Amino acid sequence: MGVSDFSRSGARRPRWSRLAVRSGVFLIVAGVEVALFLTLSRMGLIEPPLAPPPVVVTLVNPPPVPPPPRVPEPVLEDSPAPADAAPPDTALRVAPPSPPPPPLRPPRLPPPEVETVPIAPSPPALPVLTSSQTAGARTAGRGAGGGAGGAGSGSGAGGSRGGCDMVSRLQDALRGDADVRAAIDAASRQLNASGRAIQVWDGDWLQNGDEAGKGLAGVRQAIAMEVAFAPADCRTEAMRGLVLLTLGDGAGASRIALGAPAWRWSDLLEID
Incomplete structure (x- = not known):
């Protein structure tokens, strides 16, 4: 039987033969690649890989750990020592911890001195005269009258001197001033005068409660202006008792x- 006849008969090579052939082929290919790489590296076409820099490691021995400090046992002074115990070490004694100091409190300050300021009482309101108090008061166009009223009590013996009728002069001036009439009307409503007379002067100008200044607003100024521009003999006319001005x-x-x-x-x- 020839070789061709053996191949056709379906006989196969052993396994070790196939492994040897494959290993030879791998070695040949690897040798060719290494030779090709070395050739290209010599020609400068391929740079060889750079090796990583070396790592320097310094070994240092750690310092020895110091032993923990020795804490002597506390010695209780009040407790009696046993008879067979060794004498205590008096060189070092640990006293019991003292309690913490109490918190500091701020010093108590005396209360501040409060000055008591007395409150001045409010001035009284203007007096409202009754009809009996103004019964004998001198009015416009009349001469002397005998009457009494408040601080202006008297027999009323004063009369007009010549052509001086100061009562009519003042009454006409107050009636002609709208602001003065409004101030007197407001005071009459406030004091509930109801047609009775309000006394504004009794030898001194009077103040109406908490109103600023003495005398009603504008009344004192209007009367003073008329008296100031009156004839001298009229200004010095002697008067007694009350004078009543009707608005x-x-x-x-x-x-x-x-x-x-x-x-x-x-x-x-x-002027005060």
């Missing part, structure tokens, strides 16, 4: 009164 013709018209036991018209010009 309207009706029965409920507002009225003011001024006067003292003995006075002159020039006294109305005195």
Whole structure:
């Protein structure tokens, strides 16, 4: 039987033969690749891989751990030592911990001195005269009258001197001033005068409660202006008792009164 006949008969090579052939082929291919790489590296076409820099490691021995400090046992002074115990070491004694100090408190300050300021009482309101107090008061166009009223009590013996009718002069001036009439009407409503006279001067100008200044607003100035520009003999006319000034013709018209036991018209010009 020939070789061709053996191949056709289906016989196969052994396994070790096949492994040898494969190993030879792998070695040949690897040798060719290594030779090709070395050749290209020599020609400068391929740079060889750089090796990583070396790592320097320094070994240091750690320092020895110191032993823990020796804490002596506390010695209780009050507890009796046993008879067979060794004498205590008096060189070092640990005292029991003292309690913490109490927290500091701020010093108590005396209460501040409060100055007591007395409150001044409010001035009283203007006095409202009754009809009996103004019964004998001097009015416009009349001469002397005998009457008494508040601080202006008197027999009322004073009369007009010549052509001096200061009552009519003042009454006409107050009626012609709308601001003065409004101030007197407001005071009459506030004091509930209801047609009775409000006294504004009794030898001194009076203040109406907490109103700023003495005398009603604008009334004192209007009267002082008329008296200041009156003739000299009229300003020095001697008067006694009350004078009544009416600001309207009706029965409920507002009225003011001024006067003292003995006075002159020039006294109305005195400044406090």
